Amino acid sequence: MATKKRPQYIVGVDLGGTNIVVGAMSADGKHHHAMRSIPTSAEAGADGVADRIVGLIEGVILDTIAQTDASRRDFLGVGIGAPGPLDREKGIVIIAPNLGWRNFPLRDRIGQTLGLPATLDNDANCATVGEWWQGAAKGGTNVIGMTIGTGIGGGLIIDGKLFHGASDVAGEIGHTTIDLNGRHCKCGNYGCLEAYASGPAIAVRAREVLVREETASLLPSLVNNRLEAITAETVYRAAAQGDAVASEIVRDTARYLGVGIANLLNIINADVVVVAGGVTQAGDALFVPLAAEVRRRAFRPAVDSCRIVPGSLPGTAGVVGAVATFKMQHVGDL
Amino acid sequence: MATKKRPQYIVGVDLGGTNIVVGAMSADGKHHHAMRSIPTSAEAGADGVADRIVGLIEGVILDTIAQTDASRRDFLGVGIGAPGPLDREKGIVIIAPNLGWRNFPLRDRIGQTLGLPATLDNDANCATVGEWWQGAAKGGTNVIGMTIGTGIGGGLIIDGKLFHGASDVAGEIGHTTIDLNGRHCKCGNYGCLEAYASGPAIAVRAREVLVREETASLLPSLVNNRLEAITAETVYRAAAQGDAVASEIVRDTARYLGVGIANLLNIINADVVVVAGGVTQAGDALFVPLAAEVRRRAFRPAVDSCRIVPGSLPGTAGVVGAVATFKMQHVGDL
Structure with missing residues (x-):
């Protein structure tokens, strides 16, 4: 027996x-x-x-x-x-x-x-x-993972293996430049993707619009007019309620992420990009313009062979x- | 026997x-x-x-x-x-x-x-x-190759193997965005590395400076005042002779290439980047500011574990x- x-x-x-x-x-x-x-x-x-x-x-x-x-x-x-x-x-x-x-x-x-x-x-x-083992990137051979939170982190599966590079820094997607004379990033540089599309960057961009423009927006009311209390979460909530300013911020975020992802597709030619983090709560409001920007910028065969999906294992x-x-x-x- | x-x-x-x-x-x-x-x-x-x-x-x-x-x-x-x-x-x-x-x-x-x-x-x-088999990238495990000519082409060796990606487009470095609202690229996009640092882009930038600014420069005399005849080659020649305008163009080119390479290092964390093509004729005038820009933008461990070298098999x-x-x-x- x-x-x-x-x-x-x-x-x-x-x-x-x-x-x-x-x-x-x-x-x-x-x-x-x-x-x-x-x-x-x-x-x-x-x-x-x-x-x-x-x-x-x-x-x-x-x-x-x-x-x-x-x-x-x-x-x-x-x-x-x-x-x-x-x-x-x-x-x-x-x-x-x-x-x-x-x-x-x-x-x-x-x-x-x-x-x-x-x-x-x-x-x-x-x-x-x-996400590759049990989530949204299952079955992928070349996978790009992006996690958007306080920063923007990334990981790469290349030819079915986790890829680390020469000194364990491979996949630092958040600190790729999308605008060489652009926004200051807390890493000390200018124009990093993270300086545009991380949670704190989303909140900063929203505050800038509210301070700069006399536009009606739900955002101040969601934080009792304490603009410094606006977070990315506040922006998603206002956008979900149809607020124009917040929706514009989400669309811009999608565009920035689209540029970053297009760069990755032209370099890695991945079959799956999985995007995780709070910003994915915005759903189609994020993913539709994001995909459009990627299509605009990445090579056709790279776009056609890749699916861009939200993570399915939040938390x-x-x-x-x-x-x-x-x-x-x-x-x-x- | x-x-x-x-x-x-x-x-x-x-x-x-x-x-x-x-x-x-x-x-x-x-x-x-x-x-x-x-x-x-x-x-x-x-x-x-x-x-x-x-x-x-x-x-x-x-x-x-x-x-x-x-x-x-x-x-x-x-x-x-x-x-x-x-x-x-x-x-x-x-x-x-x-x-x-x-x-x-x-x-x-x-x-x-x-x-x-x-x-x-x-x-x-x-x-x-x-270059990996017999040239300047010999011995590399993760190698990024860039060839700068009419366009900017790229190739990747990942974990000791030529990497093609999901549909043979991996390594299209020339069409990664470094400035999302930047120069128009002949691919239809805006801000591609190629729109700044390819041979024709180098010539265009030189012509722009000469037309825009009243600056003394050798460049017009090298082409019998026919500015449309300026090529990247003319720019390298004038820079080698100490021409200030041409030197500035070479420095800017180095900076653009540095941004593109820094992005690649933060993503791929390569141990060798080999740069080939006419622009490498500029030698230290190109590679010194290029390396400085990479150091500014890429993560320290990625910079420290990588050598950036000109190709050794021209032609x-x-x-x-x-x-x-x-x-x-x-x-x-x-």
């Missing part, structure tokens, strides 16, 4: 500037168990945040054990997605401005505390791999992808 | 709008035999040009036989580099505006006439592979690369 092979589990960690999200999955990717989220509390310092992550992982492992017949030895390890730039091989976060970290050995700090193997990869790479792509990156490194293919 | 294995040969074809260049190499890449060039004479039509190519190949095969102890059966086949977009699998040039071609089955037209296997790939891809990279692409498809690795 053959013993049935016990299922194995992998934990995924998505470390962001605002929240830490941790979840466990069966190693075959079929089952998701226990997803937990807590605030990052970056002010706790690198060691403090690492302790919070370890605590959250312990909780997720216990939850998973409670939900399944798993025991602790059925956990293969932990995949961690963190903001970069990072040194994957050494498992070090080189700089994370939103966390205030510099050269922090996050992977070993977590792996050794837990006594489990761990891997570290870029958060935007993880989100892309998540979890990073965790799913962190599990996947661990699996690719320790188990082999997905 | 073992029979010594006879050397084998591959013919490479570099089809351009102006010239056809054909050469033969030993399949191991060690020996170059017979390199011949004739005008393309696009007015002869697609079939006429194909006949010219076949005639040139026959001549190169005869030259090679005369120079070595090869016989005709020692020729494995012909690699062809042609302007795109093209359908590699079918061996068809889809559109070649400079040649006036549309859906021309170039590969089979040549292969069948000669009775030899043939492959077709993009000319800029071939130039990149040539022959396309033929060498065409041989290489044939070899990769019919023999295996290089």
